[in-house]
Amino acid sequence: MKNSKLSVIAAVLSTVVLLTACSGNGNSNTGGNTNTGKSSNEASSNSTTTNNSQQSVDIDPFGKYDPPITIDVAKASSANMRFGDGEDINNNVWQREYEERLGIKLNYVFASVFEGGAYDQKLNLSIASGDLPDIFQVNAQQLKQLVAAGQVEDLTEVFDQYTSEYTKSLYEDAGDSALLSATFEGKLYAIPALASSLDTAPVMYVRKDWREKLGLPEPKTMQDVIAMAEAFTNGDPDGNGVKDTYGIAFTKDAVVGTGFADLQGFMNGYHAYLNTWIEDASGNLVYGPIQPEVKQALQQLQDLYKAGAIDREFATKDMTKVGEDLSKIGIQFGQMWNPIMPMQGSVLSNPGSDWEPFSIVSIDDKPALASVVAPVVKYLVVRKGYEHPEAAIKINNLTYENLQGPNADYEKFGTNLDGQEGLHYTLMIAEPPLKNNTIYLKVNEALKTGDDSKLNSEMKITLGDITAYNNGDMNKWAGAKIFGPDSSQAVLNQYQLDGRIMPNSFYGGATDSMADKNASLEKLMVEVFTKIIMGDSIDNFDKFVEDWKKLGGDTITQEVNEWRAGLKG
């Protein structure tokens, strides 16, 4: 289900954010603002006191409010947010920071409900009863509704004026799609939470111990993958004399995708792209899942299922269940975070089992492109009529500044060694798009040169973990598989270097027909595809394409192309 996919992505991104450090990614100079700010306030780390305590009338990305203001805010909390003794959401390092640096006191009107269902319920109730907080977190759909109802402030100007240099550079890194997804009729109505789209690319995980045991080469083509899948099924790789192993794993949500055991990576090998809008030969946007390449991939999957290379019960098993079956599985197409969950558990409980991340491969001589999505799922909005909209921008600035900026102090504001998660205390959790990539690059450089001087303490820990794993500590397996030399980040980095990426060309909010029809069209797709894999006639695919177009797909396609035309104009 789309929502769960997105919330998984969001949850995971917070995960990986913690694996991090400030990357000293010196692409923005701390220097001054090129804004008309007269004062240099840029945190030279400890001079928090007097940043130009002139009034917020001055356009200062970090201008402090004097006297201090209280803002009613709301956001979703993250799972297992932990606090130090005596601390809570209203009393922690970030709350103090907002007060000291910006003269802002945040008052959470309700706290501690999770992303997704719970938070949305509470927020919708507040909205419906007219109790809008001053600044709060919303999802794309809520944003669209609030804009249409004229209940949020236009932030175009304040964003331009108040966003700090460093933060601006991050939005540039993210590309147009981030800000555009919050833009309606040319005006910006929300601050998107940045996240990495590269991190959503599919990665192919292969059982290393099995591959070596059966003497199979590293997979370079889809043909290799299929041969490997069959070998894993029939070759008794776990050596117990029973045919109880599977070549490739999929979950019951593999069509829509959860980031683990999905169809997407397999599909990409056939130049098919699920859940994506791509450009066709004439430059129009068309829907990925109805293209002919999908049919070819489905046929192959059907053959694999028939041959027993796919679990006969895959369609009833969710992510957790398939995670439990990992010891019996040879290949799965997932995302870069899988080593943490569910793979680490399996590796620890089944000594000897090991997995390697690989790039996706192609069925022919055209290189396979990895599907990525624009992962902006959260936005910060300001209710209409609130007198300090620029406060939202300043908070945004400070978040990035303290965590990843040139003067960041990750130890204090991110995760410190006591496990306190300062990271989650910010008003909106977000991360620079290239953060993980940078960690990967820096840490591996240090591994090669033996020089860790360019790393801060968190990166050093990552380095230490990888080293520990190399010395046999299996508890650090996940970290090594994500950031080490043969890791999922390495795979992603290669995608980026080779330019083998296929972005989703549509990143606006749901169009009118989408809001009405998307869910039922998706339901149809999931049913038809799943049944085809399990043996239904492949011709049902063509029927599906026709049905999709008739039942609303054509209208949606039209609206998508209109949206794109509107962007250019």
Add this chain to the structure above:
Amino acid sequence: MKTSKLKAELPLHLLILPGLILVIVFSYVPMLGLVMAFQKFVPALGISGSKWIGWDNFKYLIDMPNMGQVIWNTIYIAVMKIIAGIIVPITLAILLNEIIHERFKKLIQTIIYLPHFLSWVILGGILIDILSPNTGIVNQLIKALGFEPIFFLGDNKWFPFTVVITDQWKEMGFNTIVYLAAITGINPSLYEAAKLDGASRLRQTWHVTLPGMRPIIILLVTLSLGQVLNAGFDQIFNIYSPVVYESGDIIDTLVYRLGLVDAQYAVATAVGMFKSVISLGLISLSYWLAYRFANYRIF
């Protein structure tokens, strides 16, 4: 005449009054919100600000793909659950009543009530394991008896049956308790009279116990009729999958996937209203039938 009757009735009115007030405030006032079913409700606009669109939400519901199939599934599963929900707990209550050993009896009562506390989220995972065609315990047993394994959760022929049985297993404790309480309320002298007439235990059950439970049975059946369109969203949501949509998709799961994921409160209200109207009809019908043919007022 009249005033003295009123005076006699007054205490009764007064007794009901607090409950009545509460129900008016907390049930009837919010019912005004049913108007959402006829609106294009947007939280940001509230109920007063949302547009009136008449029957459009209902049309949208009827137009949902497979709605006919889904309504049928809902009724089929719900009716089977009602029937099972009568037979199983009554049988259990009667059998349990035969147990003389008090402590054993109490222990059993507690144990069968326990599954009620497990959520379907957890049970879903457990059921997938137990009912797995390859490795599940149930199928191991089936294979040992010489039959072919059954894909309980993946086969449209078996899925509704699986839903009903597992639901009974989880909830039978609840109804059994009620029936047991009813049995303990039966006058013991009736049993003695039957014994004097030479009735065996079995005949006593038929002639004393069951009739003694009749009011409660009728009551529970009637009340469960009010649930006939509910078929159990929580359960089905956690154990179904695309392969069994054909037999397992019920109104609530369909609407959830198609409407609620995007927080379409108006559609949800419309669904609720639709179900409520039907339930009202069914309950009224059974009330009337019971009154007409058994001269019994269910409530």
Add this chain to the structure above:
Amino acid sequence: MISRGQKIFIGVNYVFFIILSVVCLFPLIHILAISFSSSAAATAGLVTFWPVEFTLKSYDYILNKPEFFNSMFISFKRLVLGSAISLVLCLTIAYPLSKETKAFRMRTIYAWIFVFTILFSGGLIPGYMLVRSLGMLDTIWALVIPPAVNVFNVVLMLNFFRALPKELEESAFMDGAGHWTTLWKIYFPLSLPSIATVTLFTMVFHWNSWFDGMIFMNQVSNYPLSTYLQNVITSGSIISTSLTNLNDLKDISDRTAKAAQIFIGTFPILLVYPFLQRFFIKGIVLGSVKE
């Protein structure tokens, strides 16, 4: 004398119930085992009936927070307050409704007024807005007042009342007792089995109900236990982790935390239930004396 047939029946009956109990117990044992296992073992599906890599981490994690005990206290408060109010209302509504129409002419109309509310509901949003406008948000009353009238219980109770012999009421009136006295002094003691039943159901409802806690309470300090466990301990899918906390992750996972949550949530009810069972017996004794 007990015939052979009856002996067989009794034996089979016992065996039947033993098997049934095992079937009911084993998923619980399975979950108990998971709650005491390490996360790695749980996610790898290795746990059946005995903990694998025994650890108290999940329980420790939950029980260590002071908010936990606070929310437990709130749950108890809710349980006691809610059950008492509900019971009183149940009795005061059921009693009049159990009378014949000749004795109480509006009876059927009132009955339908109450039953109607089981069928029709305004839904989440109107319900929330009402509670909010009454100023009950973030108070225990939001949890206790809206569900106070449980029509299902009322209907159960009125049927039990009807089963009591009419002579009781008649002789009470002849002794000069009014309705109020009759209700409390006569009907109440004789209906203990049904009162116990209804009370049990109400208590279970109040103990397990978490959704209303979530929507009506804005501060964590006001959460009842079930809401606390649902919203603070377990998430929808993945727990966020950090490399430095990987050791913790090893021992706590979604599954073990959820499993521990179930036990902590269920335990108190299991303690109360056997206590209430006594009333079923008491009812019989009292019920038979009268004739």
